[in-house]
Amino acid sequence: MKIVVLGSGTANPHPKRSSSAFWLETGSGTLLLDIAASAVHRLAQERLDWGNVDAIWISHFHLDHCAGLAPFLFGTRHAAETRERKKPLKIFGAKGLTELVGTFDQIADGKLLKQPFPVEIVEVDHLEQFQLLKGLTAISISTPHTDESHAIRLTDDSGKTVVYTSDTGFRKDLATFGKEADLLIIESSFVRDKKTEKHLELAEAMYIIRHARSKRAMLNHLYAEWDEVNFRTEVDKFSPGCEVIEATDGMRLTI
Numbered sequence: 001m002k003i004v005v006l007g008s009g010t011a012n013p014h015p016k017r018s019s020s021a022f023w024l025e026t027g028s029g030t031l032l033l034d035i036a037a038s039a040v041h042r043l044a045q046e047r048l049d050w051g052n053v054d055a056i057w058i059s060h061f062h063l064d065h066c067a068g069l070a071p072f073l074f075g076t077r078h079a080a081e082t083r084e085r086k087k088p089l090k091i092f093g094a095k096g097l098t099e100l101v102g103t104f105d106q107i108a109d110g111k112l113l114k115q116p117f118p119v120e121i122v123e124v125d126h127l128e129q130f131q132l133l134k135g136l137t138a139i140s141i142s143t144p145h146t147d148e149s150h151a152i153r154l155t156d157d158s159g160k161t162v163v164y165t166s167d168t169g170f171r172k173d174l175a176t177f178g179k180e181a182d183l184l185i186i187e188s189s190f191v192r193d194k195k196t197e198k199h200l201e202l203a204e205a206m207y208i209i210r211h212a213r214s215k216r217a218m219l220n221h222l223y224a225e226w227d228e229v230n231f232r233t234e235v236d237k238f239s240p241g242c243e244v245i246e247a248t249d250g251m252r253l254t255i
């Protein structure tokens with residue numbers, strides 16, 4: 001499985017970190033984990049085959065995770081890259097996703113869902129297991145961030161596993177959910193002294209990584225306060241039990 005970090009940051013504009021989006025290439029096809037508005041440009045910048053993306057996972061409805069749906073679908077209507085496309089684009093997310101896409105569609109005068117290819121919207125529940133793509137099994141759990149926010153665990157048919165927490169407050173069972181993942185993509189919005197219960201700070205992210213015993217972990221959704229510290233020095237204060245890397249825009253990983 002290949003992973004490209006399109007956006008390692010948050011909703012706050014930042015010179016080096018665009019908002020949340022990850023591109024995954026699996027044996028079953030390609031998908032996006034979240035699609036911030038900035039992701040639409042970033043896909044092209046990274047020269048990814050965005051016209052053939054098979055599925056999009058929306059972790060929650062904060063705009064730094066889903067606002068790219070509107071410009072993406074606005075662009076795919078007439079792009080050379082999608083003109084011949086017939087296979088469906090599946091968009092997955094929590095209950096309310098159909099209404100959200102419907103609202104974007106209304107703003108765009110009903111043009112977003114008139115595509116050369118079918119668009120299928122699939123709403124999933126807490127602890128629901130589903131096939132995100134054929135051969136790519138997914139399970140999602142709700143997280144303490146918004147009413148609809150979910151973390152997702154993906155396993156391909158070779159057994160490789162990626163877990164993406166997206167934005168979340170602290171919840172011990174995220175460690176169980178991330179158990180032995182080949183890559184645990186976990187938010188660490190704050191270095192310490194977090195100002196809200198709806199996000200994680202480093203010590204909490206490290207607790208989850210250590211107890212999950214993941215093979216590798218990647219911290220993302222980093223607020224600008226991370227620019228004031230040395231990432232490696234902060235991470236080395238803990239014993240995560242595996243390699244912990246800092247998500248940066250454009251980073252490419254293979255698991």
Ligand SMILES: [Zn+2]
Binds near residue numbers: 064
């Ligand atoms: Zn966010």
Ligand SMILES: [Zn+2]
Binds near residue numbers: 060062145167
């Ligand atoms: Zn959020």
